[in-house]
């Protein structure tokens with residue numbers, strides 16, 4: 001199965017390639033909390049202490065993300081999108097409220113390698129080939145060589161990079177580099193994929209391709225995705241739910257459901273339903289601007 005634009009290829013042996021419903025019911029099912037949530041937060045707050053004054057990056061955030069959801073976080077700069085992602089990933093400690101990641105603390109989820117994290121910049125090591133970049137977390141975890149090689153082959157195929165394993169990052173386009181960083185984030189077969197504006201630096205055509213490819217990957221694997229973006233079109237295209245945030249303090253302003261069919265096509269962007277959801281997101285963002 002590749003991270004292609006059709007989502008219709010057969011999965012290689014051992015890859016979780018069943019449709020989401022089947023995966024959720026099977027032995028491979030994503031682990032969830034007792035309430036069934038992939039991520040659950042109550043009155044989550046985070047105040048950064050700075051030399052000037054405290055920064056309320058998150059205030060009283062309630063969130064419930066179900067397994068298999070594709071949730072986008074959208075909002076103006078400084079509304080706490082990255083902070084929320086980093087709290088889920090145990091990279092920041094909340095100063096108030098509670099959060100669980102598949103029923104665990106973020107610290108436990110990190111130790112269990114329950115999530116993969118994709119940054120805006122691919123952050124690949126230029127002196128390592130693509131396969132050795134994807135392999136790095138497995139090397140650090142001292143996984144046996146044969147196992148590492150099999151996983152890397154599988155993940156590179158999943159993101160449509162088979163044939164590029166021996167290339168160096170600088171020999172790849174920006175979109176391909178980001179595919180490699182997604183493959184690396186998937187190396188421990190996480191149940192949750194956290195992505196912080198992964199396609200923000202790409203040109204529009206490449207971004208369209210990556211959006212189609214990510215939609216196919218999500219449908220094929222049943223991963224739960226939390227995706228930060230500034231683009232209304234990208235949020236609507238990818239998501240089952242869009243969370244609109246506003247700054248000072250960072251808060252959730254609106255949650256908008258996107259009921260488009262799971263398989264998204266570029267043509268769908270012209271549809272009345274797509275436009276309707278985009279208008280709701282735009283209106284939500286406009287409300288947030290009244291904070292300025």
Ligand SMILES: Nc1ncnc2c1ncn2[C@@H]1O[C@H](COP(=O)(O)OP(=O)(O)OP(=O)(O)O)[C@@H](O)[C@H]1O
Nearest residue numbers: 048050055057076077078079080081082083084250
């Ligand atoms: N380490 C830090 N120390 C102090 N303040 C911080 C720190 N990290 C973020 N902030 C502040 O917290 C607020 C939320 O930042 P955050 O990066 O989460 O927002 P964001 O919505 O992701 O913004 P952007 O869209 O620009 O990436 C901002 O006011 C930011 O300046």
